[in-house]
Amino acid sequence: MKSFLAFGRCHLLIRRMTTGSSSAPNPGASEQSGNLTNRYRPSEFQKTILVWTKKYKNKEEIPTFVSADLIERSRSEARIKISNVLMVLTALASLGAILAGKAAAKRGESVHKMNLDWHKQYEEEQKAKEVAK
Numbered sequence: 001m002k003s004f005l006a007f008g009r010c011h012l013l014i015r016r017m018t019t020g021s022s023s024a025p026n027p028g029a030s031e032q033s034g035n036l037t038n039r040y041r042p043s044e045f046q047k048t049i050l051v052w053t054k055k056y057k058n059k060e061e062i063p064t065f066v067s068a069d070l071i072e073r074s075r076s077e078a079r080i081k082i083s084n085v086l087m088v089l090t091a092l093a094s095l096g097a098i099l100a101g102k103a104a105a106k107r108g109e110s111v112h113k114m115n116l117d118w119h120k121q122y123e124e125e126q127k128a129k130e131v132a133k
Contacts, residue, residue, distance in 0.1 A: 039065035046071055053077040 042050065047059045053074045056062050104110075 040068040049074050049078045
């Protein structure tokens with residue numbers, strides 16, 4: 001039991017040394033802390049991100065200074081949300097391309113046929129130029 005308690009104390013000590021406090025940071029902790037080194041004045045865009053990631057309910061609730069860590073975590077969450085939306089859109093666009101390609105194949109259109117038509121048209125233009133000379 002003593003070794004477990006010693007481990008717990010060491011864990012808390014390490015956490016204090018790395019984060020500056022013994023508890024996990026929360027959005028309201030930055031306004032209570034007197035330490036200005038980790039405080040940051042968010043821009044309007046960053047305030048929008050803080051609200052969008054639900055760190056605060058609205059822009060008026062955001063304090064003048066927040067921790068840089070909170071802003072960074074919010075930016076990371078926003079990046080993940082945007083990535084997920086883009087992945088879904090990419091999958092839908094791929095499905096649309098597949099369906100369009102199958103419809104074109106049913107109509108008899110193909111890249112090979114388009115290439116042959118282009119070459120035929122090019123040869124006719126070259127013959128017309130030679131005749132004109």
